[in-house]
Amino acid sequence: MNTSTPNTEKFIHEDYLLENNFSQRLYHEFAATMPIIDYHCHLPPKEIAENRIFDNLTQIWINGDHYKWRAMRTFGIEEKYITGTAPDHEKFGQWAKTVPYTLRNPLYHWTHLELKRYFDIDVLLNTSTANDIYTEATTKLQTTAYSCQNLIKKMNVKVVCTTEDPIDDLVHHQHIAKNGFGVKISTSFRPDKALLIGDENYNSYLDKLAEASGVEITTYKSLCDALSKRLDYFDANGCKLSDHGLSNIPYRVYTDAEIETIFQNRRTHKVVTIAEEEKFQTALLLYLCEQYHSRNWIQQFHLGALRNNNERMHRLLGPDTGWDSIGDYPQAYTLSRFLNRLDSKDKLTKTILYNLNPSDNEVLASMIGNFNDGSTKGKIQFGSGWWFLDQKDGMTKQMNALSNMGLISCFIGMLTDSRSFLSYPRHEYFRRILCNLFGKEMLKGEIPKDFDLVGKIVQDICYNNAKEYFNF
Incomplete structure (x- = not known):
């Protein structure tokens, strides 16, 4: 079979998703050739290192x-x-x-x-x-x-940030850094398991963290010390980002004595209440965020997933096998108090907030404006459409909310959030949607027919803003 067809019959053609001449020119002249910074994904570094x-x-x-x-x-x-x-x-x-x-x-x-x-x-x-x-x-x-490395290079990717647990030894990242292949492969620090004190496997995870850090974890302070050791290790290996996958940002008032009691109860296999979990998570997350600030890292929060809904299939297949959905958690109040607590101590580092529930788009798009303090361009970011929302409608709604509530010109653009080496055309998909959004408004006269202005903003969103923000 001939697996190519005449140009007139192609589904994926050069002007795919580009509805008018303005959209087409923005994409072809300004967006298409920009490099890619994939600042959050789940590609396996072992396969990159081995060039599978x-x-x-x-x-x-x-x-x-x-x-x-x-x-x-x-x-x-x-x-x-x-x-x-x-x-x-x-x-x-x-x-x-x-x-x-x-x-x-x-x-x-x-x-x-x-x-x-x-x-x-x-x-x-x-x-x-x-x-x-x-x-x-x-x-x-x-x-x-x-090969894996050549598939990445084929898509003009300049930087890839994978996602690792604090106990990871980063040996594959070290191998890649030593041998190189023309693309920077970094990591992000994802300590979710250290926060999930109500999980049935929490104590066994802390034992692994103790082994990786060389710190015996017997108190809450020693837990913080162990995480600090792993932060130092990740930092020494070039890590500049953290990531958290949370239903929502917790915030409950607590005392240090309460946190120690909660921790000791869990370490002795006692049940902790929901309120105690939230106090513990508030305390530990604040500690971690202050650590990120002290290291000049960037923190990411993926908010709104309702995970592992099908218990029967989760038992059979485990997590990340297709049984998650959008949650309807309250976001605004605790998120505001949490960010404000950090900002009041001048310890709020660059932050990216990703939203999974489209009904919360305007909530997060307006929230970032509360903490953009002029210290750096786009310090607090409303992240691109995530997971169930990284599609045409979801990305358009995210960009419209950001445009209406903030400055889309400061947006750091798309990421894959993928485990697949064939996912980089999602950046093209995003760029076509972005250019069509701007191009339709140029056609209607809602924004100027000024390609120098609009084209530069498109290029900034595709690549330049992320390059400046992450400073790789």
């Missing part, structure tokens, strides 16, 4: 991708073809069977963008094209040109 070459398209494209897994389950595909033991080519066949019915879901867009950008395949994926697409893409993947 994948055996087939299923391994790189379907394995580990819970977006695809959710769609396949919804379409009635058996789990053996998703996370089970079915052969890889059969798993791909079931994904190809599902794809036509993902129409209007971002998966349909991403799928065909990725086939085009990585493999130069223009045909639509379905059951009749599946075998030829699988064969062609797999043949290419088995060459060194499609």
